[in-house]
Amino acid sequence: MPVTDITTDPENLTMTLTADVDAPVERLWRAFTQPRQLERFWGPPGWPATFTAFDFTVGGHVHYEMTSPKGEKSRGRWEILAIDEGAGFEVLDSFVGEDSEPLDGFPAMRMTFGFDATASGSRLTNVTYFTSAEALEQVVAMGAVEGSRMAMAQLDAVLRDLREYAQGRGTQVELLDDTHVRITRLVDGPRELVWRAHHESELLKKWMLGPDGWVMTAAEPATAVGSAYRYAWEQEGAPETAFGFEGEALLIEAPWRAVTTEKMSGMDGPSTLNDLQLYEEDGATLITTLIEYPDKETRDMILGTGMGDGMETSYARMEETVLASA
Incomplete structure (x- = not known):
């Protein structure tokens, strides 16, 4: 710092x-x-x-x-x-x-x-x-x-230079305080396409899969402030592993910022606040997600699931499938 x-x-x-x-x-x-x-x-x-x-x-x-x-x-x-x-x-x-x-x-x-x-x-x-x-x-x-x-x-x-600063570092997870986490990843592609990859169902299904062997069974992004979204996954051939997330869009400023709430589908309890921001320089886009958790315990529990590793796998897949074809 x-x-x-x-x-x-x-x-x-x-x-x-x-x-x-x-x-x-x-x-x-x-x-x-x-x-x-x-x-x-x-x-x-x-x-x-x-x-x-x-x-x-x-x-x-x-x-x-x-x-x-x-x-x-x-x-x-x-x-x-x-x-x-x-x-x-x-x-x-x-x-x-x-x-x-x-x-x-x-x-x-x-x-x-x-x-x-x-x-x-x-x-x-x-x-x-x-x-x-x-x-x-x-x-x-x-x-x-x-x-x-x-x-x-x-x-x-x-x-x-953005590429000098972030390229090759993979997905970075920073603890800002007890309830805020910042996650960054540089991807090699234009901001407009990275925005679409986050907000179009067919593109989401190509990359937002987490570890290998999982499929996205629901990709219903929020399209306007106040609208709901729902994502769901399961392991191939194992419907009993199904889980998902849902929430509401609080702010959409295409193609650079989207803020949503998020909670696990079917579960009670407080939501997280996810603030996605995209910045492009020299054909590369820095994806920054600021997550606000309700408390430190929830933060540590979610990070302990290996969320960062799953995000890295997904972002690498975005580069290989969505961005490489641009």
């Missing part, structure tokens, strides 16, 4: 984030000054950012919104106060409503971003200045420290 330190200073009314990365200053600068790059890490997992306006000039405004798995929006606006090309910039960051105007009761914060060369790459120093101790406490209570840490933890994947 690139974040090396986040400190709050109630006396000087600041919060300072420091991140060391294995990339030159000019690459780090581009990551923070190009909207499509910022979108990949500015929001923490589960709240990805979309930059809807980007006038990166002194006096200009940058507008962004972060969207939760359930479609809730948290909107912000930067007013660009100063730019030192290639070395740093300064903004006034405000919480805003749908009309892009600052929200009453939420503090505006001056933020500086500095980029410096180090022996191993470069360093980001991000300082947020507050107008009062109450404003600092309010933002910290809203989860700013942990949210910033989780957001910047995504920076490594942005700064490196």
